[in-house]
Amino acid sequence: MTSETSPRRHAERLAIDRSVVPPHLARRPGGPFALHRGRGRVTTLVRPVLGYLLVLPSLAVFVIFFYLPAALLFALAFYHWNVFGTTTFRGFGNFAVLFNQPLYWQSLLTTAYFVVVMMPLTTLVALALALLLREGVRQARGGLARSLIFLPHVTPIIATSIIWAWIFNPQFGLANFVFSHLGLPRLGWLEDPAWSMPAVMLYTLWHSVGLYTVLFLAGLLVIPEQVVEAARVDGARGFALFRRVIWPLLSPTTFLVLILVSVNTMQAFSQIFALTGGAVGRGGGPAYSTSTDAVLIYQTAFTYQHFSLAATMSLILFVILLAITIVQKKLSSRWVFYR
Amino acid sequence: MVMVRLDAVSKRFADAAAVTDLTIDIADGEFFTMVGPSGCGKTTLLRILAGLDRPDSGDVWFGDRRVTDSDPGARDVGMVFQNYALYPHLSVSENLAFGLRVRHVRRTEVQTRVAEVATLLDLQALLHRRPKQLSGGQRQRVALGRAIMRRPHLLLMDEPLSNLDAVLRERMRIELRRFHDRLGITTIYVTHDQREATSMSDRVMVMNGGRAEQVGTPGEIVRHPRTAFVARFVGQPPMNVWRASMTIDGTGDALVSDGSGLRWTVPGPWRRAAAGPIDVWIGVRPHDLRLTGPGETADLTATLDVVEAGTGDDVLLHCRHRDQGLVVRVATGQRIPRTGGVVDLTLRSDRVHLFDAGTGIRWPAATAAPNSNGAVAGSLAADVVQQGRRHG
16 A cells, blocks of 8 residues: 555656656656756855856946046046146146136026026916816817927927027017017016026926926826825815815925926026037036026036136035935925825 | 715717716715626716716716716715725824815814824824825725715725725724714715625616616615626625526416526516516525435526535535536535536525616516606516416
């Protein structure tokens, strides 16, 4: 009886056709189908190395084009780097030079002006568009409107900035054409120091609002329909419904949009440069009215060849951005609700 | 507390009719349940009552107030949603207070009402929690609390127990009914679970394909299903329903046979609807069939397929009779034949239901007088079979 139930007999009863089993498997101690339990040296050594090898290409790209320049920039901020001469350590010397420059302070103010206007403006316009588009989200027709609003975001900034420079042309531009037809005063736009920044803001809004609208749309779509319906049954409608239910549930999206807008506007360079004639040696004008931190950094480095000073400015910009993000993150716990 | 009237309400979605020409009166303070399979239109009807959907035609009346076009918030209804739909960003007490806050009720008044409802539903300890921190049963209680906070005169519930586990569901069923009896709010309840419907309600409306198949008390619906659909839908396990034919002879008596030896004479006089045999459905509930005792004549014979252990007191025999599945409920302890063998079965002839094969309506339709809600009067055509004798 015992031989009947032995593993060997069992295998025979299963009637495995031994001719189909490869010989090297058939010779295994545990039989042809035993799992290989050996912890071979080869496996334990190769596995981690192979892992690093596989990430190496992207790691290399990241190190060479991101971490290395960032580290270099950080170092450069504390040196005086002469492209053709000697490089000397200056400690906080660069910082001292910058803080004594009224132009630098003005550029920070201009940047602040840009950011402070763009954050609420972009958020509100994107949210309004998303609320308008929401109804059509599940319909085929809504797709066209969504695409049209998102389209500017995928256009090259330099190309569309040049077109917008034409739109803002005080004599022949579309903007003043529309303004005069509406009975509004014709403006100097990019040639008027008071209106150049609003013109840049208009362009930036046009170019970026599509992205934020799509983000808000996604945020609106994950709000459970029944929660909104429950609020309607409870008597909430119109603005009360928005303020008490939709807005709080949308807060994670709003937070994300605010962070993205603040970072993107603070770093904005291309559109300002292109709109204000950077291509013809100007940029940031007129009268430094659009000379944001980013524009000034570019000009310091590539117009005046003062790389270490530009590096110092970049470092300060980085610290400001980091600080703002941290503050926003800290404040967010009071008003952002994550489900 | 209000009388509710749906008057010839119809609603279509794209090409599908959700509700078709439905008229129903719901009494003040009634616990009324709409039950039916998915897609039968019961939730649509509830949403029309709440004002979340507008009917394509027809009217909704709350008492003498026509509310067809009123906003949900203006209808003074409370609603419990299937997934509770609590405001995830608000605490339990804020969830409860929401409806009053929106209406700018004074803060002290709101606090008093929250405390009241919290006591009623045993939520005091949870008031500061967020919905995410609650169990299913607790969420359910908060949803119910939110619905009654404003003391609405109509309470709507959309499958409120379907997300709970079986034990809790059982308990909440009793709780909900007790709750209704205490507050006296007219309650309209939607479920796909016929046991829930028949165990809680004053009246039940069985729906199918956007129409009311039957409206009546749970007892009426179980004992005198108006259509073959209701017969099959209500009762667990469902009623056995199979085809047979019936002829009315010269004296007006009806002769029912399913071609397998089951025959009755149903004494008339019946109006002769057609010269030839009339196709009907025979319906027999599993507990109205039993194993034929020794010395008795079998009504029908079947092959035993599977024996399913029931609740402990009984056993379900799944049999086949002329390519037709039959379920027989027998008490445990009886001698059960071998699986695969032939079983002899006897019917309780006073509990047999007959339905017209074409329309599915209880036969003969002519004697069934529908009441104002489309329900069939209690005595019904059941008399037909109650008087029936087995044809030896």
